[in-house]
Amino acid sequence: MNMDASLRSIAFFAQVLIAALVCGCTAENATGDPRDTLLAANDRINKLVESERAVQQPPPPRPPLPLHSDSPLRFWYYAHPLIAEHFDGAPLAIAGTTVQPQFMGEWPVAVQKWMASFAADDLPDVGMVKRDLVARLYNAGRIRPLDSVLPRSLVDDLRPEVLADYTYDGHLIALPADGFCSLLYFNRRSVGAEPPKNWAFLAAYLNAHRATPSPPPPRGMGAFPFLEALWSADGDVLKNGVGALHCPEAQRALEFSIEVTRGSLVSEARAFREWTAGELAMTIASSRNLPAAAASDVDFGIAPVPGETGPISRRSNDAVVVFSRGSGASEESIAAFLDWLTGSQVMGEAALTAGSVPLRKSLLEFESRVPEIAAAYAAGRNSPLHPNWGAIEAELQIEVARAYRKPDQSS
Numbered sequence: 001m002n003m004d005a006s007l008r009s010i011a012f013f014a015q016v017l018i019a020a021l022v023c024g025c026t027a028e029n030a031t032g033d034p035r036d037t038l039l040a041a042n043d044r045i046n047k048l049v050e051s052e053r054a055v056q057q058p059p060p061p062r063p064p065l066p067l068h069s070d071s072p073l074r075f076w077y078y079a080h081p082l083i084a085e086h087f088d089g090a091p092l093a094i095a096g097t098t099v100q101p102q103f104m105g106e107w108p109v110a111v112q113k114w115m116a117s118f119a120a121d122d123l124p125d126v127g128m129v130k131r132d133l134v135a136r137l138y139n140a141g142r143i144r145p146l147d148s149v150l151p152r153s154l155v156d157d158l159r160p161e162v163l164a165d166y167t168y169d170g171h172l173i174a175l176p177a178d179g180f181c182s183l184l185y186f187n188r189r190s191v192g193a194e195p196p197k198n199w200a201f202l203a204a205y206l207n208a209h210r211a212t213p214s215p216p217p218p219r220g221m222g223a224f225p226f227l228e229a230l231w232s233a234d235g236d237v238l239k240n241g242v243g244a245l246h247c248p249e250a251q252r253a254l255e256f257s258i259e260v261t262r263g264s265l266v267s268e269a270r271a272f273r274e275w276t277a278g279e280l281a282m283t284i285a286s287s288r289n290l291p292a293a294a295a296s297d298v299d300f301g302i303a304p305v306p307g308e309t310g311p312i313s314r315r316s317n318d319a320v321v322v323f324s325r326g327s328g329a330s331e332e333s334i335a336a337f338l339d340w341l342t343g344s345q346v347m348g349e350a351a352l353t354a355g356s357v358p359l360r361k362s363l364l365e366f367e368s369r370v371p372e373i374a375a376a377y378a379a380g381r382n383s384p385l386h387p388n389w390g391a392i393e394a395e396l397q398i399e400v401a402r403a404y405r406k407p408d409q410s411s
Contacts, residue, residue: 032402034254041399042243045392049242052388072098073329073337074124078110079103080318081288081354082178082346083128095336097329118142125326125334131317131383132390134166134174139387143321145171146338149331154339157360161377165315168385175342177318179357180288181377182228184306185272188299190218190281195303199232199256202306206260209281221260222271222283225305226400227393228314229253231381232307237396238384245396252308254403263405286316287373290355304376313380 235249
């Protein structure tokens with residue numbers, strides 16, 4: 001099947017959206033043995049990997065439009081706590097470049113607009129997309145490697161985590177849109193000043209509370225994501241290009257995730273609402289929730305996610321890419337815009353308050369003000385740049401939910 005890259009991208013987006021909807025509809029009576037659910041997930045993941053290998057290579061990318069130094073730079077973005085606040089839809093001058101921003105709404109709306117734009121071959125010069133889509137867009141020839149656009153000085157200034165997360169096929173193919181990562185939020189009234197740093201301490205704390213007839217509220221763990229648990233146990237979803245969920249590390253991670261949540265699978269959003277309402281002692285959520293935590297009545301602390309032997313975290317899923325066939329803005333304009341987007345005006349003081357660490361080494365002095373987030377980001381990692389990762393993770397979520405006594409059905 002020799003399908004145009006645009007149509008393949010559209011089909012992929014639709015696949016991820018449908019799978020995400022299925023994830024939210026898991027039946028409450030779907031409880032299964034952790035090993036069986038992991039083996040089922042591994043089988044479905046391997047089928048997705050094989051389906052990706054079976055897809056023929058797309059035709060060579062079409063030549064880019066002529067570049068003009070005076071052409072405005074078109075930038076499309078969706079709702080985002082750091083980036084959206086800098087634009088109101090009107091053209092503005094940034095680093096000597098005229099930028100024409102276009103707001104695409106929340107991601108579920110934005111992804112539909114992206115699908116239509118790929119089909120019509122109407123793309124901006126720079127755009128925000130979810131990380132899950134980056135490898136597929138690159139393989140389809142739709143986005144450019146950034147090491148051919150950015151000056152060496154800027155590439156060298158990017159922190160090593162950024163380069164590790166977005167290097168693919170030997171090239172830097174995108175930039176993260178922020179420095180958010182997952183954190184442990186804990187209520188000091190219940191947990192104390194020092195949070196659990198690994199599974200043993202976390203289990204001991206929760207077991208002590210369960211053994212006490214009337215422990216002081218709040219108590220209990222909210223969301224505890226399987227993926228971070230898996231990584232901390234030295235496991236992974238994919239190893240050497242195939243599913244790795246049949247390994248003992250995966251079973252150990254899932255069993256622990258179920259144990260600390262007492263078999264109740266709760267979404268990050270719902271658990272965080274319950275935590276800010278004072279109903280939970282701890283939960284795992286993105287650092288982008290820091291302003292909401294600060295606005296609550298909870299006397300709280302933050303820390304990296306407790307892993308099996310030490311801290312772990314998952315870094316943000318929002319990315320910025322440069323399209324290979326944009327609207328004609330010059331490479332100099334694109335480089336200047338990305339320099340601004342990753343610089344202190346966007347990733348400085350306001351970003352720290354919002355829970356995001358800097359993306360560049362020259363700005364790391366700011367990190368001393370948020371040492372817990374800085375530690376979490378440095379100890380973290382990100383999902384693989386696999387062309388089918390969105391569907392793979394959706395299948396993983398479906399099967400993992402079957403191992404819980406009470407799968408969550410809300411968002």
